[in-house]
Amino acid sequence: MLLANPRLQYQAYPTELAALMNSEQERLNRQYWAAWDDMAVMPTPVYDLPDVAQDLGIARFSVKDESVRSPLGSFKALGAPIALLRHVLRLHPEWEVAQVLAGRYRAQLQAHTVISATDGNHGRALAAAAQALGCRCVIVLHAHVSAEREAAIAAYGAEIVRIVGNYDDSVLEAARLAQAHGWQVISDTSYDGYEAVPRDVMQGYATIAAEVLAEQNAQPYTHVLLQGGVGGLAAGVLAYWWERCGEERPQFIVVEPEQADCLWQSALQGQASMAQGSVDSIMAGLACGAASPLAWRFLAASVDYFMTVSDAEAIAAMRQLARGSERDMPLLAGESGVAGLAALNQLAANRAQMQAMGLDAQARVLMINSEGATAPSVYAEVVGERAESVLARQQQWLQEHSR
Ligand SMILES: Cc1ncc(COP(=O)(O)O)c(C=O)c1O
Known part of the structure; x- marks a missing residue:
């Protein structure tokens, strides 16, 4: 059509x-x-x-x-990692980029949790980047994401949360969990009051x-x-x-x-x-x-x-x-x-x-x-x-x- x-x-x-x-x-x-x-x-x-x-x-x-x-x-490899990096640099403008990229702030970043919903590729890219920089990563998956895609995300050390419902429900759940626990959402989609990170992804x-x-x-x-x-x-x-x-x-x-x-x-x-x-x-x-x-x-x-x-x-x-x-x-x-x-x-x-x-x-x-x-x-x-x-x-x- x-x-x-x-x-x-x-x-x-x-x-x-x-x-x-x-x-x-x-x-x-x-x-x-x-x-x-x-x-x-x-x-x-x-x-x-x-x-x-x-x-x-x-x-x-x-x-x-x-x-x-x-x-x-x-192509998702181009989005979430850059958005996570830019988020970390916003949090710590005093940190040297080269040192962040070399994983030298792993110890400090361990206490920082990032979360996102995904239908597969974005979550995998975020999990890989979080592992590289040393952040904890939680990924919310909806009912239709296959076990195979889940395993590919978990392979990068991300913790998986499964929900019933579809992609949009998983976006809402990621936002809710972030709010409840003080975690940072690194999403590829924007919503009211949340634009800087998805802008960096795009x-x-x-x-x-x-x-x-x-x-x-x-x-x-x-x-x-x-x-x-x-x-x-x-x-x-x-x-x-x-x-x-x-x-x-x-x-x-x-x-x-x-x-x-x-x-x-x-x-x-x-x-x-x-x-x-x-x-x-x-x-x-x-x-x-x-x-x-x-x-x-x-x-x-x-x-x-x-x-x-x-x-x-x-x-x-x-x-x-x-x-x-x-x-x-x-x-x-x-x-x-x-x-x-x-x-x-x-x-x-x-x-x-x-x-x-x-x-x-x-x-x-x-x-x-x-x-x-x-x-x-x-x-x-x-x-x-x-x-x-x-x-x-x-x-x-x-x-x-x-x-
Ligand atoms: C392989 C692939 N192509 C295209 C897209 C669409 O990208 P967007 O959701 O930014 O429109 C996605 C999103 O997950 C994807 O995984």
Whole structure:
């Protein structure tokens, strides 16, 4: 399903948004990463898939592969760790950043507890960062988070609290526990009176856009597909592009599961809103019932189109990327990672619609593969092949094509 944003405006990046997120802060984040040995975060590659582009009738289709960002397997490695670091530096402005990053304040930080709700990837990234800096970490999981995702978070020493209910209930429970015990919430979604930390999380994601723009050649992307959970990834990436390119920015298309369409609903209602639907999707990272009000401020007038995709469309896109082809390298792309391709495949059934959106033979389109097989058993079940096997075929493809 497709919705043209009724409030779309092409304009320069507004100063009130620049006061919240800007390229100067992104540059500072990259300095932090360079000095943070315990959190291995690498720049990620962009792959062109010419056969997919040909099938879609567009000039170029590229995938920014966040599955190899870090051992955590998703782009979320860019968010929570930076937000936790900035939170610690706010608490202790007298501490030297390099010393904090080297874990020299472990003893003092042991008494400091951080908490967050998660559908998997954010909690895993927060747990890893808390372990690196020496904080205690509590992660609240809702009923639909798999035991496999729980184990991946607990492996970083986090204490797990299970609740009945969905993602939004877990956000409320994390806030309640923090209030009751004097803990600090490090969340990727904002709510009334709570914006500094989610702002830092989103600012972390801007590095994805910074890397793309640094590498981009004379032919810039015309369209960028961004998957939406609470909207943080989309806002962080889009804001950087907008600031750097102003009205010359690409078109942005935000894609959500049809059962968790909180950003689509926000576009209809003109304010951060709740999803209509069960909020239970195989795209676990996108199964969010409430848009982040802070993220929405960045998205409201700058997203060209909102789209929803079904679980079946996501699974088909996972298989398509895993399969590869003569000219396309096989890619490991998880349930939430493939939303952009699922959306394009859906649009391909209506070529006139694609043309109207400028998705034609001149279009250069980028999607972000936001995760690899972060739930390996789910991946193997739906793709019909284990992640290791896809990666082995990827290596083989690379060898064959390097000759
Ligand atoms: C793999 C993946 N992709 C995309 C998203 C969406 O990010 P956001 O909730 O910031 O919109 C998430 C969120 O958890 C995720 O885990």
